[in-house]
Amino acid sequence: MRPILEIADLDIAIAGRRVVRDLSLSIAPGETMALIGESGSGKSMTAAAVMGLLPRGARIAEHSRLRFDGVPLSPEDEVAMRPLRGRAMSMVFQDPMSCLNPFMVVAGQIDEALQRLGAGNGGQRRARMLELLGLVELPDPAVLARRYPHELSGGQQQRVMLAMALAAEPRLLIADEPTSALDATVQAEILGLLKSLQRKLGNALLFITHDLAAAAQLAHRIVVMRAGRVVEYGPAAVVLGDPREEYTRKLVSTRRMLAAPPPGRPEARAVDPALRIEGLVHDYPARRLFGRPFRSLHGVSLTIAPGETLGILGESGSGKSTLARLAIGLARSGAGEIALFGTSIAQRARLDRALRRRCQIIFQNPYGALNPRLTIEAAMREPLELLGLSGRDDRVRIEAALVDVGLGGEHLARYPHQLSGGQRQRVCIARALLSDPELLICDEIVSALDATVQMQVIAMLKALQAKRGFAMMFVGHDIEIVRWVSDRIAVMHRGRIVEQGPAAAIVTAPQAPYTQMLMAATLGSVAWPVPAGTSKGCDFECPIPGIEPMSGGGANARSLRPIKDEDVLSHATAAAVDGEDAA
Amino acid sequence: MTRIVAVLASLLRGLLQAALIVMLTFFLCRVMPGDVVDVLGLEGGLTAEQQAAMRHSLGLDRPLPLQFADWVGHALTGDFGRSIRFDRPVGEMLGAALPVTAKLAALSFCLGVALALLLAIAATARPSRWLDAAIDLVNTWSIAVPTFCAGVAAILVFSIWLGWLPVIGGLLVPVLVVGLDNAGQIVKPLGEELREAVLLPHVRTARAKGLSPWRTAFAHVLPAAMPVVLALSGLVLGGLVAGSLTMEVLFALPGLGSLTLNAIHGRDYPIILAAVTLIAVALVAINTIVDMLHRLIDPRVS
Numbered sequence: 001m002r003p004i005l006e007i008a009d010l011d012i013a014i015a016g017r018r019v020v021r022d023l024s025l026s027i028a029p030g031e032t033m034a035l036i037g038e039s040g041s042g043k044s045m046t047a048a049a050v051m052g053l054l055p056r057g058a059r060i061a062e063h064s065r066l067r068f069d070g071v072p073l074s075p076e077d078e079v080a081m082r083p084l085r086g087r088a089m090s091m092v093f094q095d096p097m098s099c100l101n102p103f104m105v106v107a108g109q110i111d112e113a114l115q116r117l118g119a120g121n122g123g124q125r126r127a128r129m130l131e132l133l134g135l136v137e138l139p140d141p142a143v144l145a146r147r148y149p150h151e152l153s154g155g156q157q158q159r160v161m162l163a164m165a166l167a168a169e170p171r172l173l174i175a176d177e178p179t180s181a182l183d184a185t186v187q188a189e190i191l192g193l194l195k196s197l198q199r200k201l202g203n204a205l206l207f208i209t210h211d212l213a214a215a216a217q218l219a220h221r222i223v224v225m226r227a228g229r230v231v232e233y234g235p236a237a238v239v240l241g242d243p244r245e246e247y248t249r250k251l252v253s254t255r256r257m258l259a260a261p262p263p264g265r266p267e268a269r270a271v272d273p274a275l276r277i278e279g280l281v282h283d284y285p286a287r288r289l290f291g292r293p294f295r296s297l298h299g300v301s302l303t304i305a306p307g308e309t310l311g312i313l314g315e316s317g318s319g320k321s322t323l324a325r326l327a328i329g330l331a332r333s334g335a336g337e338i339a340l341f342g343t344s345i346a347q348r349a350r351l352d353r354a355l356r357r358r359c360q361i362i363f364q365n366p367y368g369a370l371n372p373r374l375t376i377e378a379a380m381r382e383p384l385e386l387l388g389l390s391g392r393d394d395r396v397r398i399e400a401a402l403v404d405v406g407l408g409g410e411h412l413a414r415y416p417h418q419l420s421g422g423q424r425q426r427v428c429i430a431r432a433l434l435s436d437p438e439l440l441i442c443d444e445i446v447s448a449l450d451a452t453v454q455m456q457v458i459a460m461l462k463a464l465q466a467k468r469g470f471a472m473m474f475v476g477h478d479i480e481i482v483r484w485v486s487d488r489i490a491v492m493h494r495g496r497i498v499e500q501g502p503a504a505a506i507v508t509a510p511q512a513p514y515t516q517m518l519m520a521a522t523l524g525s526v527a528w529p530v531p532a533g534t535s536k537g538c539d540f541e542c543p544i545p546g547i548e549p550m551s552g553g554g555a556n557a558r559s560l561r562p563i564k565d566e567d568v569l570s571h572a573t574a575a576a577v578d579g580e581d582a583a
Numbered sequence: 584m585t586r587i588v589a590v591l592a593s594l595l596r597g598l599l600q601a602a603l604i605v606m607l608t609f610f611l612c613r614v615m616p617g618d619v620v621d622v623l624g625l626e627g628g629l630t631a632e633q634q635a636a637m638r639h640s641l642g643l644d645r646p647l648p649l650q651f652a653d654w655v656g657h658a659l660t661g662d663f664g665r666s667i668r669f670d671r672p673v674g675e676m677l678g679a680a681l682p683v684t685a686k687l688a689a690l691s692f693c694l695g696v697a698l699a700l701l702l703a704i705a706a707t708a709r710p711s712r713w714l715d716a717a718i719d720l721v722n723t724w725s726i727a728v729p730t731f732c733a734g735v736a737a738i739l740v741f742s743i744w745l746g747w748l749p750v751i752g753g754l755l756v757p758v759l760v761v762g763l764d765n766a767g768q769i770v771k772p773l774g775e776e777l778r779e780a781v782l783l784p785h786v787r788t789a790r791a792k793g794l795s796p797w798r799t800a801f802a803h804v805l806p807a808a809m810p811v812v813l814a815l816s817g818l819v820l821g822g823l824v825a826g827s828l829t830m831e832v833l834f835a836l837p838g839l840g841s842l843t844l845n846a847i848h849g850r851d852y853p854i855i856l857a858a859v860t861l862i863a864v865a866l867v868a869i870n871t872i873v874d875m876l877h878r879l880i881d882p883r884v885s
Contacts, residue, residue: 051791078796086793093791098784102883103806112802113792148882164792 002070004029004172004204005050011061012045012054012228019045019058021228029171032198032205034219034236036212036251038450040420042228043208047174050206051091052081069171086116090165094177096157100149106133106160107145113167132163135200137193155186162193166201173198174206179214191217210450212252216240224248254452258484262462272342274359274439274471275304275327280336280346282322282495296322298495299336306438309465309472311486311503313479313518319495320475321364324443327473328361341438357387360432364444366424370416376402377412380431387435401430406460422453429461433468440465441473446481458485479519483507491515586878593874597867601860608859609651612852618643619667619850641667654856663857668849673857676842681861684838687830688823690758695765696816702770707777707804708796718770725767730826733760734833757830764826769815773808780807809880817873824862 003026012020020042027033035043048054050066052075059076066073068088074080085091093099101109107129114125133141136159149157158178165173175194179187191214198205209215215222215236222239224232224247232245243249280300283293296319304310314320325331327338329351338346340355351359363369370379380398384390399409405426416424425445432440442461446454458481465472476482482489483503490500491512499512510516620643624634638644642653657664663673702721706714724733737756741747780786781804789803805812828840835841839858846854878884 053787053790082793082795084793085791091791093784093788095784099788101785101789101803101806103809103880104802112789112794112798116793150883161788164788 001028003027003067004031004069005206006065006067006070007046007050008065008067009061010046010049010064010066012042012049012058012064013061014055014058019228020049023225023228023230025223025230025233027172027204027206029204030198030202031221032207032219034207034209034215034222035225036209036215036222037225038210038251038452039422040227041225043225044176046225047091047176047206047208049075050172051085051089051174052076052078053091086113086170087168088170089172089174090168090170091174091176092158092161092165092178095181096154096161097149097181099161100157102149105146105148106152110145110160110164110167113164117168128167129163132167133160135166135197136160136163138163153186154182155189158182158186158190159193162190162197166197166203169201170203172204172206174208176208177210178207180209180211187211187214194218212240212451224251251452254455255480257455257459258480262459262466262484271306273303273339274306274308274341275302275473276337276339276342277302277323277327278337280323280326280338281334282319282326282331283334296495297326297333300492300495300497302490302497302500304439304471304473306471307465307469308488309474309486311482311489312473312475312492313477313482313489313506314475314492315477315518318492320492321443323492324361324441324473324475328359328441329355330361353387357389357435358437359439359441360435360437361441361443362425362428362432362445365448366421366428367416367448369428370424372416374415375412376414376416376419376427379416379427380434383431383434389435397434398430401434402427404433404464405430406456420453422449422457425449425453425457426460429457429464433464433470436468437470439471439473441475443475444477447477454481461485479507491518590871590875590878594867594871597870598864601863601867604863605856605860606651609654609856610647612850612855613647615850617850619852622848622850623668654853658857658860663860664853666846666851666854668846668851668854673853676854677839677857677861680837680839680842683836684827684831684840687754687757687761687827687836687838688820690754691761691765691826692816692820692823694758694762695819696769696812698762698766699770699773700812702766703773703777704800704805706774707781708800718774721763721767722771723767725764730760730764731829731833733764734830738833753834754836757827757834757836761823761826761830765819765823768819768822769812772815773812776808776811777804780804783807806880810877813873813877813880817870820869821866824866 006026008024010020010023011018019040023042023046025033035046037043045054045058048058049060050068050073052073054060054075066075068084073084100106107126110129110132111125114120114128120128129145130141133144138144138156138159144152144156144160149160152160161178178194179190182190194205194207195218197203205218207215207218219236221234222232222236223230224239224245226247232239232243232248239248240252243252278301280297281295282297283295285293300319300323302310312320312323322331326333327340329338329340329345329348332349333346336346337344340351340359343355345351345355370376374382377395377398380401381390381394384394384397395412399412402408402411407423407426407430411419411423411427416427419427425448429445445461446457449457461472462485472485474482474485476485483506486503488501489503489506490497491506491510491514492498493514499506499510499515501511506515507519510519618638620629620634620637620641623629623637629637635644642650654664661674663677665672666676669676698721702714702718706718734757737760741756783804786799786803786807789799794802824840827838828844830836831838831840832844839862842854843858845851846858
C-alpha cells in the first residue's frame with residue numbers, strides 16, 4: 001500500500017543550526033505513528049514541516065524529500081501548501097486555550113473550516129458543525145457552539161480543536177502534544193477519543209508526544225527522536241517493551257529514580273523555623289458588584305524547619321499556589337499569621353531587602369518567568385542589583401551559579417528563547433539561588449517540563465539543597481515527585497490542608513478520605529509498558545506481570561508501587577549528571 | 584450586567600473629569616490678565632465709569648464662586664448664555680461651528696485610521712521592503728512635520744502652484760493633512776502589534792485550517808490587535824481637537840477651533856466655557872465608546 005506520508009532525509013535548519021537531521025519515516029493510510037522525544041528533539045519541527053507551518057527562518061535542506069500520498073510536498077511554498085491544509089491534512093496543537101481564537105465563538109471557528117471546504121450553504125454547514133461537535137463527544141453541541149473558548153474547560157477546548165481539524169475528514173491528522181496541557185483524567189479521555197475517532201474515520205495519525213504511556217496506548221509504530229535524529233524506530237510494543245538503544249531505555253525508565261529516597265537531608269543553618277504560617281486566610285475579591293469574595297485559603301497552618309522540605313500536594317484550584325505566593329509576601333493575606341525566619345510579614349506591604357535575600361521563589365512557567373528581551377546574564381544580574389549584592393565579581397558569580405545548575409558560561413549571552421524549557425528552569429533556579437537564600441519556594445517548577453528533564457531538575461535541586469542547606473516549600477500535583485523531594489507533605493484540598501505528615505506515611509498510609517481517594521486514583525493507572533523479558537538493560541522488575549504494552553492503561557501511568565532501592569538509581573543518577581543536551 | 588455596571592462606572596469617572604476641566608477653565612479664564620470689558624473698552628474707547636457699569640450689568644463684579652454657580656445652574660438647563668462680544672446666543676453659535684469641526688475631525692480620523700490599518704495589514708500579510716519604507720515615511724512625516732507646516736505647504740502646492748483647490752473653506756486639504764498626521768502616529772505601533780499578533784498560536788491554527796492570508800489577517804490577527812487599535816484611536820481622537828484648531832485657523836474654517844480661539848482673544852467667557860464643556864463631554868463620550876467597544880470585541884474582559 002502506498003504510504004500516505006513519506007519523509008526522506010528531512011533536514012531542517014534554523015539560523016544555521018540543524019534542528020532535524022536525516023529524518024526518514026513513512027506512515028501508511030490509517031496508521032498511527034508516534035513521534036517521541038524530549039523538548040528540543042525536533043519532533044514538533046518535523047510536524048510543522050509536513051504542514052508547511054515552519055517558523056520564519058527555518059529552512060529545509062535541498063535534498064530532503066517529502067511526499068504526501070505519492071505527490072511531492074514543498075513545505076516552504078505557502079501557495080502550494082494551503083490547498084492541502086484543512087483538507088487532506090490537518091493539525092491539533094498542544095495548548096488548546098491559546099490555539100483557539102479568543103474573540104470568536106466555537107461555531108464561527110468551526111464554520112471557517114467548513115467554509116473553506118467550499119461545500120454547502122449556511123444551514124448545511126451548521127448541521128455539519130453540530131454533527132462534528134457530537135462526533136468529538138461534546139454534550140449539548142447547540143449550546144456549546146455559542147460559547148467563547150474561555151468559557152470552556154481545557155478538555156472541551158481540545159475537543160473543539162479536534163472537531164475543527166476533522167471537519168474535512170483529512171487523510172492525515174497531526175496531533176502535536178494534544179494532551180500535555182491537560183489534567184491527567186482529561187488526558188485519558190482525549191487519547192481515548194483520538195483512538196476511537198481514528199477507528200471511525202480511518203485517518204492516519206502522526207502523534208507527537210513526550211508521554212510514553214500515551215504513545216503506547218495509541219501508536220502502531222514509534223519513532224524515538226533525540227537532538228533532531230531518529231534514535232530508534234519500530235512497532236510500539238517492541239520499542240517500548242524491549243528498547244535496543246540506551247537513550248530509549250533511559251526514557252522508558254525515567255521515573256524509576258523516584259523509587260529511592262534522595263541523598264540525605266542537609267544540616268540546619270538556623271534555629272528559628274524558616275517559615276511558620278498559622279490560620280492563614282485569603283480571599284480573592286468579588287468580581288461583581290454584589291458578588292461574594294472567593295475564599296481560596298481557609299485557615300492554613302504549617303511550619304517549615306530550617307533545611308527541611310515541605311511538599312504541598314494538591315489538584316488545580318486547591319489554593320496551593322496562592323499559599324506559595326502569600327508565604328513570600330507576593331500577595332496580602334486576609335487574616336492569619338505568616339512568619340519568615342521569625343519575622344512576621346502578614347501585615348507588611350512588601351518585604352525588605354534583608355528578608356527578600358533570605359527567601360526566593362521559582363515559578364511554574366519558565367517561559368514567562370524570564371524577560372524575553374534580556375540575556376541570561378542581564379536577567380541574573382537583576383536580582384543581584386535589586387538585592388544590593390552587586391559587586392565587581394558579578395559575572396564570575398553568575399557563571400558559577402549557572403555551572404551549579406549544569407549550564408555554563410556559554411549561556412550568558414543567550415536569550416531565553418534560545419534555551420530549552422529545562423534550561424530555562426535551570427536558569428530560574430540559578431537566579432533564585434544567587435542570593436544564597438535559606439528558604440526556596442518552588443511553585444510547580446517541573447510540571448511544564450518533559451519527564452526526563454523533570455527528573456534531572458529535581459535531582460539537581462535536591463543535590464543543591466544537600467550542599468547549601470536551604471529549606472524548601474515544594475508545591476506540586478505529581479504525587480511521586482512531591483514525595484521524592486519532600487521530607488513532609490501537606491495535602492491541600494479546596495483551600496484547606498486535609499492532612500499533613502511525613503512523606504512516606506502520607507503516600508503509603510493516608511488517613512484523610514481525600515488523600516486516600518487521591519492515592520487510589522493514582523494507583524489505579526499503573527501501567528508501564530515494561531515486559532517481563534530480560535533484555536540486557538532491564539534490571540528492574542516488571543511492575544505488574546502480564547500487562548501488555550499495547551493494552552496498557554492510563555495516559556499518565558504513575559507507579560506508586562514500592563520498588564526496591566537497588567533496582568533503581570543507576571539511570572536516575574546518570575540522568576541527573578548527564579544534564580540535558582546542549583541545545 | 585457586570586459589563587453595564589463597569590461601563591457606567593467609567594462614564595461617571597469621565598463626567599467627573601469633564602466637570603473638573605470646566606471648573607478649571609472657568610477660573611483660569613478669570614486669571615488671564617484683562618477681561619472682556621477691557622477688550623471692548625479698548626476697542627470702543629469706553630470711559631472707566633462706562634466700563635464699571637458694564638461689568639456690573641454683566642455680573643462680572645460679583646464673587647467668582649457665585650458667578651460659577653450661576654453659570655452651572657444655567658448650563659445644566661441647557662442655557663449657555665449669550666456671547667458678550669457678539670450678543671448672540673452661545674448655543675446658536677456653537678451649533679453653527681460644531682458641524683464643521685465634527686466633519687473635519689471625523690473625516691481625518693477615518694482617513695488616518697484607514698490608511699494606517701491598510702499599510703500595517705498589508706505589511707504584515709505580504710512583508711516587503713517597499714511597504715516598510717512607506718510606513719517609515721508616513722511615521723517620520725508625522726513626527727517631523729507639524730500640521731501647520733504641512734498645511735501651509737499644501738496650500739502652496741495645491742492651491743497656488745497647481746491651482747486645483749480653493750485656498751479657503753475647502754475641507755479636502757485639511758483632512759488630508761490631519762489624516763496623514765494621524766496615520767503616522769499610529770501606523771508604527773500598529774505594525775508592531777500586528778507583527779506580534781501573527782505569531783500567536785491561534786493564528787497558526789488559522790493557517791493550519793488553510794485559510795487565506797486575508798481571511799487570517801482580518802478574522803484572526805486583527806481582533807487580537809484591536810485593543811491596541813482602539814487605545815491608539817482614542818489617543819488620536821483626543822489629539823484631533825488641537826489638530827483641527829490649527830487647521831481651522833489656517834484654512835479659515837468657521838469651526839469650533841476658530842470660534843474658541845477668537846473667544847479667548849476677546850475674553851468672551853460664555854463661548855470659551857461652552858466650547859470647553861462641549862469638547863470635554865465629547866472626549867468623555869469617545870472614551871466611553873472606546874471602552875464599550877473594547878468590551879464588545881474581547882469577550883474575556885468582563
